Amino acid sequence: MLSELLNERHLPSLFTMNDGRTADTPDLWRERRRELIDIFSREEYGCTPEAPKSVSGVIESRDDERAFAGKAVWERVRLTFDTPRGPFSFPFNLLIPKGQEKAPVFVHIAFHAAVPDEYLPAEELIDRGYAVATFCYTDVTADSAEMDKLAAMYPRDDKTGWGKIGMWAFAASRILDYLTTRPDIDAARACVTGHSRLGKTALWCGAQDERFSMVVSNDSGCSGAAVSRGKVGESIERITTVFPFWFCGNYRAWSGREAEAPFDQHMLLSLIAPRRLYVCSAHTDTWADPTSEFLSCAAASPAWTLLRVPGLIASDAMPERDVPLMEGGICYHVRTGGHFHSRTDWNWHMDCRDRYRL
Numbered sequence: 092m093l094s095e096l097l098n099e100r101h102l103p104s105l106f107t108m109n110d111g112r113t114a115d116t117p118d119l120w121r122e123r124r125r126e127l128i129d130i131f132s133r134e135e136y137g138c139t140p141e142a143p144k145s146v147s148g149v150i151e152s153r154d155d156e157r158a159f160a161g162k163a164v165w166e167r168v169r170l171t172f173d174t175p176r177g178p179f180s181f182p183f184n185l186l187i188p189k190g191q192e193k194a195p196v197f198v199h200i201a202f203h204a205a206v207p208d209e210y211l212p213a214e215e216l217i218d219r220g221y222a223v224a225t226f227c228y229t230d231v232t233a234d235s236a237e238m239d240k241l242a243a244m245y246p247r248d249d250k251t252g253w254g255k256i257g258m259w260a261f262a263a264s265r266i267l268d269y270l271t272t273r274p275d276i277d278a279a280r281a282c283v284t285g286h287s288r289l290g291k292t293a294l295w296c297g298a299q300d301e302r303f304s305m306v307v308s309n310d311s312g313c314s315g316a317a318v319s320r321g322k323v324g325e326s327i328e329r330i331t332t333v334f335p336f337w338f339c340g341n342y343r344a345w346s347g348r349e350a351e352a353p354f355d356q357h358m359l360l361s362l363i364a365p366r367r368l369y370v371c372s373a374h375t376d377t378w379a380d381p382t383s384e385f386l387s388c389a390a391a392s393p394a395w396t397l398l399r400v401p402g403l404i405a406s407d408a409m410p411e412r413d414v415p416l417m418e419g420g421i422c423y424h425v426r427t428g429g430h431f432h433s434r435t436d437w438n439w440h441m442d443c444r445d446r447y448r449l
């Protein structure tokens with residue numbers, strides 16, 4: 092039974108505030124939300140700098156004739172914003188389906204700059220009326236300890252300074268800044284998404300940036316959707332040994348001490364309430380641990396309830412494979428197969444967006 096499994100994890104309470112009060116009203120939840128963002132900033136992902144005052148985009152090339160058989164406009168945009176050490180810029184691809192006044196959009200945090208890509212079925216998205224703004228994460232900063240590009244533009248302390256996940260998440264928010272200025276994009280219907288390490292990134296981005304009406308994490312696993320307490324596969328110890336630079340310096344102190352931490356990943360998910368959250372697992376992806384991803388959704392669900400939106404609507408068991416749960420504010424599926432951002436995943440994300448006009 093799911094409820095028994097959940098009890099065994101002994102997850103920290105979403106609602107117990109730092110001073111011992113219980114956040115049991117929407118107003119107190121606003122305060123608690125702030126506390127949780129502070130905890131994740133200090134202990135896991137590092138502190139996010141203030142957003143720049145303005146962001147501008149220059150369209151470097153535009154194809155409105157041939158792209159995707161003439162069904163879409165394809166722009167290559169260079170985004171620029173101010174930082175404490177001067178202007179920073181990075182490129183992204185913007186695909187906009189024709190035939191709508193304003194298109195809902197996916198902000199896709201991508202492993203590659205290519206369009207389409209094995210993880211990005213661009214034509215399928217266009218055919219279903221979704222725009223996509225996709226950027227390659229290493230155009231923002233290297234996936235290594237090297238503090239290049241965006242990382243070089245801000246002072247950073249070793250303990251609480253942002254890690255790479257925080258930087259990629261920040262970049263996704265800057266793209267949304269720009270998209271809000273575009274008359275052809277419906278920025279009120281913006282969904283941030285990514286796979287694996289970039290699924291962790293999408294969650295941290297959407298947790299902080301409430302302008303995203305929907306957040307999708309695909310196979311994000313450890314330090315993403317999955318709770319760390321009782322998790323199998325990757326652990327805090329392992330991830331902070333192999334990828335310490337994804338996080339702030341303090342995170343490592345929790346390796347092997349998950350049970351003592353004042354946080355766990357269901358609290359990250361709760362920050363997305365009452366917006367739509369869609370967590371996706373793949374059944375052979377034991378490294379990410381589908382059970383811990385699903386338990387995390389169940390444990391986050393009371394935050395939606397508090398805000399008077401149904402959270403996870405599921406039976407008291409692990410969901411069947413390939414049967415997406417889309418009834419509540421938290422959606423979930425476990426897809427047959429392995430660690431991959433597949434067309435099957437994308438189609439279900441789009442089904443969900445269609446259904447709720449998100």
Ligand code: GTR
Nearest residue numbers: 286287288289312313325330
């Ligand atoms: C793995 C890492 C996971 C996951 C994955 C990926 O090596 O252990 O946390 O993020 O990379 O991003 O593909």
